[in-house]
Amino acid sequence: MNVVAASLGAAGGLAVAGTVLAILSGRSFRAALVGALTALSGAAAVVAGAAAAGGTAWSLVVPDLLPLTGVELATDPLSGWFLLLIGAVTAVCGIYAIGYASRQGHGPGSRTSLALLPLFAASLMLVPVAASVPTLLVGWELMAVTSLLLVLTEHRHAPAVRDAGIWYAALTQLGFVALLVGLTWLASAAGGTSFADIRAGAATVDSVTAGLVFLLGLVGFAGKAGAVPLHPWLPRAHAESPSHVSALMSAAMVKLGVYGLLRLGFDLLGGGARWWWLILAAVGAASALYGITQAAVARDIKRMLAFSTSENVGLILLGVGFAGMYAQAGNPTAAALALGAALLHAANHSAFKALLFTGAGSVVRATGTRDMDRLGGLVRAMPATTVLFAGGALAAAALPPGNGFVSEWLLLQSLLHPGPDAGTVLTIAAPIAVAVVAATAGIGVVTYVKAVGTGFLARPRSDRAAAARESPPSMVVAMVLAGLACVALAVVPGLAVPALSRITSDLRLAGPGETIAASTLALRVEAATLWPLWTVVGIVAGTAAVAVAARALGRARRRAPAWDCGGGPLTERMEYTATSFAEPLQRIFDNVLAPEQDVDVTHAAESRYHVAAIRFHQRIPDRIENRIYRPLVAALRSLGERARPLASGSVHRYLGYMLIALLAVLIVGVLP
Amino acid sequence: MTVLVALGQAVLLAVLAPYVLGITRAVRARLEGRAGRRLGQPWRDLRKLLRKPPTSPSDASLFFVAAPPVLMATSLLVAIAAPFVATTSLAGEADLIIVVGLLLLGTVALALAGLDTGTAFGGMGASREMMIAALVEPTLLLSVFALSVRVGSTDLATIVTAGATDPASVFTPASALAAAALAIVTLAECGRVPVDNPSTHLELTMVHEAMVLEYSGRDLALVEWASALRLTILLGLLANLFAPWGVATELTPAALAVGTAAFVAKVGGLAAVLAAGEVFAAKLRLFRVPELLAGSFALALLAVLAAAVLG
Numbered sequence: 001m002n003v004v005a006a007s008l009g010a011a012g013g014l015a016v017a018g019t020v021l022a023i024l025s026g027r028s029f030r031a032a033l034v035g036a037l038t039a040l041s042g043a044a045a046v047v048a049g050a051a052a053a054g055g056t057a058w059s060l061v062v063p064d065l066l067p068l069t070g071v072e073l074a075t076d077p078l079s080g081w082f083l084l085l086i087g088a089v090t091a092v093c094g095i096y097a098i099g100y101a102s103r104q105g106h107g108p109g110s111r112t113s114l115a116l117l118p119l120f121a122a123s124l125m126l127v128p129v130a131a132s133v134p135t136l137l138v139g140w141e142l143m144a145v146t147s148l149l150l151v152l153t154e155h156r157h158a159p160a161v162r163d164a165g166i167w168y169a170a171l172t173q174l175g176f177v178a179l180l181v182g183l184t185w186l187a188s189a190a191g192g193t194s195f196a197d198i199r200a201g202a203a204t205v206d207s208v209t210a211g212l213v214f215l216l217g218l219v220g221f222a223g224k225a226g227a228v229p230l231h232p233w234l235p236r237a238h239a240e241s242p243s244h245v246s247a248l249m250s251a252a253m254v255k256l257g258v259y260g261l262l263r264l265g266f267d268l269l270g271g272g273a274r275w276w277w278l279i280l281a282a283v284g285a286a287s288a289l290y291g292i293t294q295a296a297v298a299r300d301i302k303r304m305l306a307f308s309t310s311e312n313v314g315l316i317l318l319g320v321g322f323a324g325m326y327a328q329a330g331n332p333t334a335a336a337l338a339l340g341a342a343l344l345h346a347a348n349h350s351a352f353k354a355l356l357f358t359g360a361g362s363v364v365r366a367t368g369t370r371d372m373d374r375l376g377g378l379v380r381a382m383p384a385t386t387v388l389f390a391g392g393a394l395a396a397a398a399l400p401p402g403n404g405f406v407s408e409w410l411l412l413q414s415l416l417h418p419g420p421d422a423g424t425v426l427t428i429a430a431p432i433a434v435a436v437v438a439a440t441a442g443i444g445v446v447t448y449v450k451a452v453g454t455g456f457l458a459r460p461r462s463d464r465a466a467a468a469r470e471s472p473p474s475m476v477v478a479m480v481l482a483g484l485a486c487v488a489l490a491v492v493p494g495l496a497v498p499a500l501s502r503i504t505s506d507l508r509l510a511g512p513g514e515t516i517a518a519s520t521l522a523l524r525v526e527a528a529t530l531w532p533l534w535t536v537v538g539i540v541a542g543t544a545a546v547a548v549a550a551r552a553l554g555r556a557r558r559r560a561p562a563w564d565c566g567g568g569p570l571t572e573r574m575e576y577t578a579t580s581f582a583e584p585l586q587r588i589f590d591n592v593l594a595p596e597q598d599v600d601v602t603h604a605a606e607s608r609y610h611v612a613a614i615r616f617h618q619r620i621p622d623r624i625e626n627r628i629y630r631p632l633v634a635a636l637r638s639l640g641e642r643a644r645p646l647a648s649g650s651v652h653r654y655l656g657y658m659l660i661a662l663l664a665v666l667i668v669g670v671l672p
Numbered sequence: 673m674t675v676l677v678a679l680g681q682a683v684l685l686a687v688l689a690p691y692v693l694g695i696t697r698a699v700r701a702r703l704e705g706r707a708g709r710r711l712g713q714p715w716r717d718l719r720k721l722l723r724k725p726p727t728s729p730s731d732a733s734l735f736f737v738a739a740p741p742v743l744m745a746t747s748l749l750v751a752i753a754a755p756f757v758a759t760t761s762l763a764g765e766a767d768l769i770i771v772v773g774l775l776l777l778g779t780v781a782l783a784l785a786g787l788d789t790g791t792a793f794g795g796m797g798a799s800r801e802m803m804i805a806a807l808v809e810p811t812l813l814l815s816v817f818a819l820s821v822r823v824g825s826t827d828l829a830t831i832v833t834a835g836a837t838d839p840a841s842v843f844t845p846a847s848a849l850a851a852a853a854l855a856i857v858t859l860a861e862c863g864r865v866p867v868d869n870p871s872t873h874l875e876l877t878m879v880h881e882a883m884v885l886e887y888s889g890r891d892l893a894l895v896e897w898a899s900a901l902r903l904t905i906l907l908g909l910l911a912n913l914f915a916p917w918g919v920a921t922e923l924t925p926a927a928l929a930v931g932t933a934a935f936v937a938k939v940g941g942l943a944a945v946l947a948a949g950e951v952f953a954a955k956l957r958l959f960r961v962p963e964l965l966a967g968s969f970a971l972a973l974l975a976v977l978a979a980a981v982l983g
Contacts (some may be wrong), residue, residue: 379733399780400773409769416820431976434817435810442809446802449780453787453798459731528767528826542745550890555725562729562886564791565875576795584803588962
């Protein structure tokens with residue numbers, strides 16, 4: 001029994017124990033118990049993931065656990081990498097839940113919600129270690145169902161929660177159907193349900209079948225990853241669920257969509273054709289741009305983070321798409337670099353998004369609002385949360401010395417050198433991709449400056465923001481842990497490179513160490529070097545030195561009311577809010593965003609020339625949703641209305657329908 | 673030795689920066705028919721401000737206090753690492769992407785400080801500055817792409833050395849287009865006409881100045897000094913990327929002396945050209961600025977395509 005088996009067993013056992021004890025235990029210590037067990041389960045998964053990413057192989061076949069096919073599990077470096085991310089995020093969210101779910105009654109502290117949390121974590125861990133199509137599908141569906149129920153935790157508070165649940169259920173089941181069809185088709189074409197059989201038989205699958213299987217997988221996996229246009233569930237589900245669930249979904253669950261695409265495209269189907277990856281890169285680019293534009297104008301702090309998840313997943317998919325295209329163009333080194341950048345960005349995104357969602361959760365818990373227009377002034381009441389959130393924002397904005405910068409640097413490096421004989425498509429696609437990454441980074445900076453500047457700084461703009469208190473220690477500890485992960489990834493990303501090399505060589509791209517030569521201190525690609533540690537040290541030490549030197553020159557700082565060009569005493573209503581901060585950008589992207597604005601002017605009773613009050617209301621709708629989903633939903637609804645006469649209430653007719661359906665299935669099944 | 677050269681280069685830029693500002697003001701005054709102030713006046717202003725204690729607005733937090741040192745530190749780091757006088761820079765490799773990132777970090781620190789004051793003007797300046805920064809970023813990185821195609825690296829020293837040793841390689845259509853794009857971007861990054869007017873007195877049209885309205889004393893000195901340093905850095909990069917003549921490619925005293933003299937002359941000349949251009953241009957309306965930046969983006973995209981197609 002090796003270390004992967006032992007720690008995976010421990011992770012699963014602890015998660016199941018968490019679920020059982022959540023059902024059995026009393027309410028006063030339920031959150032602490034479940035949180036601790038979930039965190040320990042996550043820690044065990046981290047050990048398993050690190051060992052698997054380090055090259056320890058393990059596999060297990062339990063023939064009788066599922067009827068007909070049994071359960072097959074295995075780990076390789078790729079699954080180990082994602083297991084590591086999931087475990088780390090689970091550990092953070094488990095600790096966070098101790099404080100976050102400590103309020104009893106309906107909500108995150110309820111018995112159902114706490115019992116589902118470890119089960120959700122366990123299902124997340126099951127997906128990357130699944131080694132056969134049925135096991136993967138069971139894990140996938142378990143993950144969908146548990147996360148759906150967790151999204152609905154606060155269903156009594158707002159109708160928006162139920163709405164989010166319906167959107168999530170519909171889109172996730174659509175994705176599941178696509179996966180079910182695609183993977184079973186692949187299994188039947190390749191002659192076996194286990195991944196080893198499919199790998200062996202992949203060469204016999206004809207290219208049309210393989211392409212269609214990949215497209216079906218794209219719908220299922222990219223939908224789960226929150227890529228445009230399958231994203232409408234994401235801002236709703238991330239915003240309305242409890243914050244530790246948002247963190248788990250955003251930092252861990254959406255990554256499994258990326259995992260699925262890598263497993264299907266590179267591993268099971270062996271690379272495929274160039275157009276697959278061009279579509280994937282286009283989907284990634286669209287998600288990145290659309291996600292960050294929506295995030296830049298969002299008022300709701302969690303909706304903003306959710307759209308930023310779409311953006312980051314888009315960047316990851318862009319990297320994966322280019323890896324595939326480079327591999328097809330016969331440039332395995334560049335392919336491995338692009339894939340390494342995508343995988344490292346996945347890890348970075350997990351770290352900073354876990355930090356940001358837990359930080360946002362602290363704000364929501366302390367103030368009861370997610371509206372950044374009504375926040376502000378939290379830096380004095382919640383200094384720890386503010387500093388940690390600002391650190392996460394620095395990383396998410398891809399600024400040095402944050403960890404997001406490291407992976408975006410690698411991604412840009414992989415796009416900057418398409419190679420001399422890359423072909424027309426890559427020669428044109430690579431500069432466009434650079435422009436997309438750069439535009440995303442630029443707008444991302446605006447987004448996170450807005451989040452920190454209007455959400456946390458200046459004066460509180462509502463009573464609830466003014467009455468905020470710092471979160472309980474367990475929540476702060478969880479945020480600190482996520483922050484430390486960000487720091488580690490920012491300072492010594494080179495430590496991850498051996499695992500990345502192992503994954504890329506497993507996926508038949510390039511041998512270890514050929515692409516990113518990394519010592520502990522430097523990342524060296526083809527013709528450029530990044531010194532992450534020196535960047536961090538330089539910025540921190542330089543700032544401290546300048547501050548100390550400037551202070552030594554003169555007298556102490558004074559405090560006085562703000563000057564503001566001699567204006568009168570300032571009120572918080574004069575401050576820039578999140579909406580006003582993003583207004584210039586919104587005006588530039590007016591054609592893309594199409595905001596809906598209402599201005600109601602109430603005139604004084606005496607004269608039309610005197611204005612008594614002006615009400616301004618603005619909504620920025622999701623246009624993709626309006627254009628694609630609204631007509632679709634309307635069509636389905638009218639179809640349902642028209643099909644009503646079919647349900648006449650007669651049992652005989654229903655039995656007749658069942659007979660016809662059975663016959664149809666049999667005919668379809670026998671025909672080929 | 674490389675460490676000493678790098679530090680010396682940073683000191684040179686820090687000392688030179690206020691004079692660069694002085695040159696732009698003097699040239700502008702002459703062209704407008706005024707006598708103007710002496711070249712060293714910005715230095716005297718800095719010395720005066722550095723002695724005065726700073727004042728923090730009562731609503732401001734740590735972000736307001738930290739922004740000037742962060743701005744100064746990031747500018748100094750770029751001044752240390754990038755090849756201005758000599759191409760043998762500190763780590764051996766200063767990446768163009770990280771230079772862009774460091775400058776953006778300084779902008780972000782100042783924007784957060786503007787929001788931190790809780791004043792309407794601070795927020796306004798921060799919002800506008802970030803909008804411009806967001807639109808500048810794609811152009812910057814695309815120009816980087818165009819320049820890196822030529823030498824196969826984003827390393828600044830490699831690009832500059834290639835230009836210094838093979839001057840003919842600088843005169844390509846791709847270089848010319850990238851130079852035009854970068855020049856527009858430099859104007860936007862430094863808050864010069866036509867994007868922003870550094871000497872405006874009307875708060876409602878301010879961008880950069882509105883963000884720093886609440887700074888005083890040595891905080892203000894740091895902000896002003898760092899802004900001058902950023903102008904010098906960007907002019908120096910522009911000069912060395914597209915006219916890399918005289919840059920020391922080896923560490924001999926003679927080469928370093930030539931490099932220093934060439935650098936001072938190039939930056940001084942560019943500053944004079946910049947000021948002369950400003951006299952004949954008017955500031956654009958804020959919402960016309962995106963059109964200008966879109967134009968520079970198009971130039972950068974053409975530069976990349978030219979670099980890819982023409983080699």
